[in-house]
Amino acid sequence: MFLVRLIYVSEFKTDKSSGELKNIIENSKLKNKELSITGILCADGDYYLQCLEGARDVINSLYGKIISDDRHKNVTLLEYTEVTERTFSNWYMNMIVFNATTDKLIFKYSVDENFNPYKFSAKTAFNFLKEVSLQNR
Ligand SMILES: Cc1cc2nc3c(=O)[nH]c(=O)nc-3n(C[C@H](O)[C@H](O)[C@H](O)COP(=O)(O)O)c2cc1C
Numbered sequence: 539m540f541l542v543r544l545i546y547v548s549e550f551k552t553d554k555s556s557g558e559l560k561n562i563i564e565n566s567k568l569k570n571k572e573l574s575i576t577g578i579l580c581a582d583g584d585y586y587l588q589c590l591e592g593a594r595d596v597i598n599s600l601y602g603k604i605i606s607d608d609r610h611k612n613v614t615l616l617e618y619t620e621v622t623e624r625t626f627s628n629w630y631m632n633m634i635v636f637n638a639t640t641d642k643l644i645f646k647y648s649v650d651e652n653f654n655p656y657k658f659s660a661k662t663a664f665n666f667l668k669e670v671s672l673q674n675r
Contacts, residue, residue, distance in 0.1 A: 539593040541624065544601055545617040545663050547587050547655040548610040554583035558609055563633045570630040575600065578626050578667050580634040586610055587655040589667050591624045617660035625668055632671060639673050
């Protein structure tokens with residue numbers, strides 16, 4: 539089965555202090571490990587930007603669940619592509635915490651200082667996530 543990479547963006551529906559984010563990330567780490575899914579999740583309180591890597595059928599099935607998850611809304615696909623290797627193979631799911639370094643990267647990849655991944659192209663999103671993950675190793 540092919541390896542694929544999927545990147546999507548969505549909007550928070552629950553308050554960021556609700557503890558829901560912690561649940562999402564903890565469950566994702568466990569479930570992704572079982573399914574050999576790797577990736578990264580950026581969540582700033584307004585938006586999610588997530589990259590998922592794994593077998594095509596597994597990623598398709600997870601994305602189906604994610605789309606209908608009512609903890610977020612306006613799920614928008616940025617990239618779906620076959621890949622020859624994983625980029626985030628060290629993490630079943632790496633949650634990125636925003637800090638001063640991340641802020642600099644947001645500006646590097648955006649038209650202004652605000653994190654709005656709906657304005658990212660697929661390539662920008664991927665490059666941003668790659669660089670952010672290197673800062674959070
Ligand atoms: C922003 C966001 C990211 C998510 N990421 C994952 C993930 O990486 N892996 C995962 O198994 N579920 C993830 N989920 C949860 C799924 O939508 C779904 O609830 C979960 O796969 C459990 O589905 P099931 O009980 O039908 O198996 C995420 C949910 C949200 C809102």
